[in-house]
Amino acid sequence: MELIKTSNELNQRLSAARGKGKSIGFVPTMGALHQGHLSLVEEAGRGCDLVVVSVFVNPTQFNDPKDLDRYPRDLDADMEMLAKSPCELVFAPSVEEVYPKPDTRVFDFGQLEEVMEGKHRPGHFNGVAQVVSRLFDMVKPDKAFFGQKDFQQMAIVRDMVQQLNLGTDIVACPIVRESDGLAMSSRNRLLTKKHRKSAPLIAKTLSESCNFVQSKKVADAKTFVENVINSDDNLELEYFEIVDGQTLQPVDNWAESNYIVGCIAVFAGEIRLIDNVIYKIA
Template sequence: MKIVEKSKELNALISGYKKDGLIVGFVPTMGALHKGHLSLVDEASKQSDVVIVSIFVNPNQFNNPNDLDKYPRTIDQDREMLEQTKCAILYYPSVEEVYPEEDKRIFDFGQLDKVMEGQFRPGHFNGVAQVVSRFFDLINPDKAFFGEKDFQQLAIIKKMTKLLGYEIKIVPCAIIRESDGLAMSSRNMLLTDEYRSEAPIIAQKLFESKNLLSTKNIKEVINFVTDEINKSGILEVEYFEIVDGDTLQPVDNWGDSDFVVGCIAVFADKVRLIDNLIYKKLA
């Protein structure tokens, strides 16, 4: 695995790959890697000839400066983990390398970024689009791999790819969970033992709610999940919404959409955890 910090060196390597007709797969990350990230790298290696992984904590997507400061940075451990995979290049740029000039672009995602995460984290998805499009320009991958845990982000990336006319295949990858069901996240390492022991309730109640579809309406399922998680006494649901998986707009009835997803954000003290569950998806 080669570690690259400069865009010019990266471009030269990628030009060689492209000249040889190789398929380039890209996995963007913010580091603090875990098995969920490694599953993306594994999938990329199956679908690509060359895998490039970026580690970059993007300041433009943090609306809270404290979150940016607290975000875990574990580059030495990350490098060791990637060396055990089929990653060919670790791209580890500085802020100045990614943003040689201030990125003032404003993206119009319609209603996609106005709900759920967008409602509680204003500007977050614009920052995500800025950095991902910047990486797409630098790397020009054939395929890019994103986890379904960040369900709304995935929808935003798909929309951005269309808006900017990239001929890049966006590949969604399934959520990877801990043995107790908690969705893997870099933020999990910030949880105290007390909160870590309670956090699996989020996934437990989501999975339990899937058994209620034949007897409960959407509002009742939302209330069930919210109330059951809040009963823990230390977890606090910020939102739980059941939406159309393409538009991310709320659905009122199970029959209103062929693609129905429940998306949730929960505070475990000051650590914010997100998860989701697909209730219905017709091919």
């Protein structure tokens, strides 16, 4: 495994691999790696000949400077984890390498960015599109692997790939969870003991809400999740939406779509956690 910090060096290594007919798999990360990230790397190793993992904390997707400052960073620990994976190249560029000049591009994702994360974190998805498109431009991957925990982000990235005609296949990978159900996240390590104890209630409640699909209304499922989360003093619900999995627009009844997903954001103290559950999929 090799650590690379410049796009020129990366291009040399990848050009040589492509010259040998190798396919390139890419896993973009912001570091602070955990088993969820490694599951993406493993999937990339199964689907491609050479795997690149980027480690870059992107400043343009943080609308809260405090969130950017406290985001965990430990490249040495990340390298140690990746050494046991199919990753061959770790790309850890500086901010100046990714943005040699300010990125002033403004993307239009229409309704995809007007709900949920886009509504509560204005500018976030424009920053995501900026950095992912820059990284795709440097790596030029055949396939890129993303976790379904960031459900709305995957929809945004797919739309961006289509808009820019990038030709990269976006591969969705299942959510990886802790033994108590909490969706794995780099932010989990920032939770206090009491908030970590309450956090699994998010996944538990989403799972229990699946029982509403057969016999209850969508509104009943929403009310159930909202009430359970709000009953825990250590958790603060930001939003819970039940949406069409393609358009991300809210649905009013279970028959409205063949692909229905429940997406949630919850504050556990100062740490913001997201999760989702698939109610229906064709």
